[in-house]
Each structure stands twice: as structure tokens, then as C-alpha cells.
Amino acid sequence: MNSPTTEHPPSDRSDGDPKIAVHKLWKIFGRNASSVLGTELQDLDRDAIRERTGCTVAVRDVSFDVLPGEIFVVMGLSGSGKSTLIRCLTRLIEPSGGEVLLDGADIGGYGPQRLRELRRHQVAMVFQHFGLLAHRKAIDNVAYGLEVRGMGRTERYARAREMIDMVGLSGNENARPDQLSGGMQQRVGLARALAVDPEVLLFDEPFSALDPLIRRDMQQEVLRLQQELRKTAVFITHDLSEALKLGDRIAIMRDGELVQVGTAEELVGRPADDYVRDFVEDVNRTDVLTVRWLMRPPRDGEPLDGPVAAPRTVVRDVVPLLAAGSAPVRVVDGDTLLGVVGRADALRAIAEDQTEDATKAAADSAAAAGGPTGDGRS
Template sequence: MASTEPVFAVRDLWKVFGPGADRIPAAAEHAHLSAAELHARTGCTAAVRDVSFDVHRGEAFVVMGLSGSGKSTLVRCLTRLIEPTSGTIAMDGRPVLDMDRAQLRDLRRHRAAMVFQHFGLLPHRSVLDNVAYGLEIQGMGKAERREKAALMVAKVGLEGLEHRRPGQLSGGQQQRVGLARALAVDPEVLLFDEPFSALDPLIRRDMQDEVIRLHRDEGRTMVFITHDLSEALKVGDRIALMRDGRVVQVGTPEEIVGAPADDYVRDFVRDVPREHVMTVRSAMRPARDGESESGPVVTPDTTVVAAIESVVRSGVPARVMEDGRCLGVVDHSRLLAVVANVSDEQEAA
């Protein structure tokens, strides 16, 4: 039976920088201070403030926020590249904060691999040997690690470039090398820290598609850090939106866009075309006689805009099917009502 335990379980996590940092989380009077007020009163900066969430097995979990929101500090706390001030982190039920140096080394080498914004490639090594570097650190023999590295190079679409050096590659190709290097050690979790923010838009889109493909094909757990809302909505199964070190909302892209938790989130998603994110779940109605037997088929996760195209093309309601079962139907009026309600909410906001 597959484990239902979260890959990461984070509870009440704080990371505070400054004098007497360990006293900040326990002091009730600091809980509601803004970042500026906290620094003015204590000289400390709380990069992560009382954060709790779970990352489920096989999930692409995105942490999104503007610069200075604490998202990069948070992802580094997960494997103690940065030491948390207080709180708990468990990986597969094992307390990360209780791990000794050898256990942490094992976690970072075998179980959780990081893909950074700056590629960190070794300029004097070939693509193949850069990809094999983590396996070399693990002590794997040269022939075996190069064979495995070659498979990873092919997996990320760099076949034929194995013997080039990083300086002979484009930015997107270099980022693919970094991704292949992380995949080569076969980690349980891939941690991405704004990996594509320095890339040109077209290359960035290609790399997003590559990550989505790998996630779909392998079902590997991913924690993905970004400041880009469209990237978060594209990559994430669930999104944690951060502000000033706190998580202000955790939810699916549809939940974040369709039911923002507060005015900050509402402003963040204001310009998102909701019909491209909202799914037919929000527009379904029960099937009437005969409607469950014919008409185009959509899934519960089909977006409203895609369902509108299906219904307009066919001229009849679309069936919402899952596991061979008709859950309901969506018709033109129901779909347009979703769009209209969204527009009304935008006008009201």
C-alpha cells in the first residue's frame, strides 16, 4: 500500500536573522508586526514567519511571491542549507532538524536535489561530466556514472552535445544540464529555486514545458520557487503564495484565482484570464435525459475556455466524464455564466 505520509510536513517554521533571533518566534507581541516594525523594534528580520504546509507525494508544489517574500529562504530551510530558527520539518516522517551531518549529507545527495537559478556548472568539464558530477560525489564508478549521465542528457533533449563545455551552450541548454545533473542522482524530490528567471521568454517557456513533461512522465515530487504568477499557474498542482515571510494562501491554481483569500491575493491574480484557469467543475449541472449518452467529452479538469470551444463546435452540451462515468454536463449558458461572474467580480474589485 502506497504511503499517504507527506514528503515534506512543515509546521510553525521561522527563520529570523539578527541579534537574539531565537527569541522572536516565542514572543507574542511580535506576531502581528510588519517586517519594517519588527526590524525597527528588534533589529531582526524574519524571512520566514510561522509557515506550515504539506507537500504530497508526486505533487508539483509551487511557492510564489515577490522579491523579499521569503520563498528562497524557505526552500533552503527544507534541507537545512539555511538553518531554521524554530518550528519543525519532517521528510517522509523523519525530523530534518534532528539529522546529524552525515544524515543531512545523505538527504542532499540522494533524496532532495536542488536546481538553482544560476546553473553552477563546472566550466572545464563536458556536459556529460557535469551531469555525472553528483554521481561521482556519491562514489559511483566512472563507466557506470557516465552511462547513467548519458541517459539523463538524452532525457532533457541534449543528445549530441555530451562533449561540449558549458561555455559552448546557450542559457537554456545550460539550464537543461543543471536539470539533468539533478535528475541523475534519482532524487525523491526536485527543489527548484527560480530556475528559469534569467532565461529569455521563449526559452523559459520551453523549460517550463520540459519540467511539466518530466513531472507527468515520472510523477516525481517537485517544490518549485518562482516570482512569476503565470509560471506558478502553469507548473503547480498547488500554490503557496507568500508575502513578507508568511504564507497567505495555499490552494490549487483554480482556488487561488477563483477564491482569493484576501485583497493581496485578489490584486495578484486580477489580470489573470480566469476562464483559462477555472475548470468545468464550476460550471457543471446534472445531465438531463439523453445528455449523458452523446455530445463531446471533457474531463473535470478541462478549462472553461477549452470547454466553450467544444460546445460551440458541436452545438450541444459537453459531457464531463471521469473513469467512464458521466459526472454531469456543461452547456453554453453555464460556461458563459462562469465567465460573466468572473467579469462581475473583477468589476467589483
């Protein structure tokens, strides 16, 4: 199975300038949105604000940085404000407050023309429901962004053809969207976004409308393209496994606020609160936690001739190595020894999983035994 790729683990993350910096971003829907921000009303919770002003707070004081080349996943349930958040990044929805910096420049101050330039050249988006033009052939859909830039027909067709090949749709250039399957339509959507050669790709739940098998293919496609093209990406999803699979870093969003931002390991290993813990509860930790997370300095007298593993190897993959010999696995990065992981360490990681399951099972049976009046699960 694929281990979650972590291109920029916390330890070796470059502290360079972020590609996108979001600072204290707010989005409030409703007539009197301006009457909420900057007053004491803004500290009330969502329901109270709706009751008092009729406004809905969709994004609430959100700040985060997206580093160049990383896939930053925003995960949350429906209604958590994630789709609004991603639209604020190119002002498809106008933020109510806060700023969005792209390469250090505040896009909030852009006029309509400058904003169009940004959308035409720098940031492109892939949508959940594809948003293809039903009256145009696939190739004309892909070439749309180039067309509105004013690029000539021959040139944009050449580029569009390249993109169609890249997403594996060769031969379907002249198909209309309704002749393509959902997965193929989203490939057109992806090609359309890539065609303008943007620096940043935004994905708004791009695979939610697809069948599970096709979704997996498309996730592979994104990982492959990411490795090839090294774009910065912001990816919205409500699917935790998708988040873990794609995200270099993952932000968990709830009721418009960010609850936790971190790598998959950080979320699974150190959930910030019960909400996140609930979320990651069913995740198999051995598939997510890496040896870098478990490793410790070698103890005195410990044999250091065990098998080696890269820092990003997940626990599940070192178990066979540990089972084959008694020496702890050495975690090495090139020639440097970073630490070791022994049998006990791995077992502990697995055991925590099972302890949790066991506790839960016990609690459930206790609740079930508690009496017929209880509304325990059947």
C-alpha cells in the same frame, strides 16, 4: 493551449502520507534571532520586529504538505521569503524554528553526515543561476553528485550520459558551461539534479534568468519529465503563469507567510484575500477554471445527450462544444456522470471576468475625471 494539468485534483487527492511536511517553520536572519521566537515579539509584524531587534523575518510560521508525485509551486514576489523557504527544506539555510519532515522523519535532527546522505540521495535542487562549475565539462557537472558519493568514473559517466540525453543535450557532453546558452546551462543543471535519482526535486526560480521562449520550452520539459519520472517537486517562481502551468497546487507567499494554498482554480475562483485577488486579477479565468469547477447536477428535464468532456477540461475548450448545440456538456469521468455545464454556466464564468474588467475601467475613468489634482493614472 495547454490546460493546467491537475494530477491530483482536490476531489481525488489521495489522503496518503505527505512526502514533505513542513510544520510551523520560521527563519529569522540576524544576531538575536533566538530572542524573537517563542516570545511575544514573534507576533509583531516584520517591520516592528526589525525595528525592535534588528532581525529580519524571512519565513514566518509556514506549514504545508507536499504529496508524493505532485508539483507544489510556491509563488511570491521578490523578498517574500520563498527562496529562503526552499533552502530550509534541505537546511542549506538553517531554519530558526519549526520542523521539516521528509517521509515522516524530522531532518532538523540530522547530523552533518546524515544530512549529506539526504542531499546525495533523496533531495536534489535546481538553481536560478545554475550554479555550474565553470572549470568542468558538462558531463562532469552532471556527474558531480555521483562523484561526491564515491561512484566510479565509468559508472557515473554512463549515468550522466543518460541524463544528458534525457534533457536533450546529447552531443554537448564535453562543452564547458560558458560555451552553452543559458537554456542549455539550465538543462545541465536539471540533468545534474536528476542524475542522483532523487525522490524530491527542488526548483528555485529555475527559469527566471531565461528568455521567454526558452522558458516555455523548459516548462514543457519539466512537465514531460514529471510525467515520465513521477518525482515529487517543490517549485519556486514569481511568475503566475508559470505557477498556473506547472502547479498541481500553488501556495501564495507574502512577507514570509503563506496567504493561500490551493489549486489554480481555487486561487482564481476563490481568492483568499485582496492580495491574492490582485495577483490573479489579470488571469483569464476561462483558461484556468475547469468544468469540474462549474458543473452542477443536471436539472429535471434537461437533455442529457450533449457532448462529453473530462473533468479537467477548461472552460475555454467547452465553449465551442456549447456553441455547436443547445444541450449542456456532460462532465464524465470514465463512465460516471459527474455533472453538467450549460451555456448559462459558461457564460457566467466568462461574464465574471468581464464584469471585473468593466468595473475597473469605470473606476479608472472616474478617478481620471475626478480632477487635475488627483494623481490618477495618465
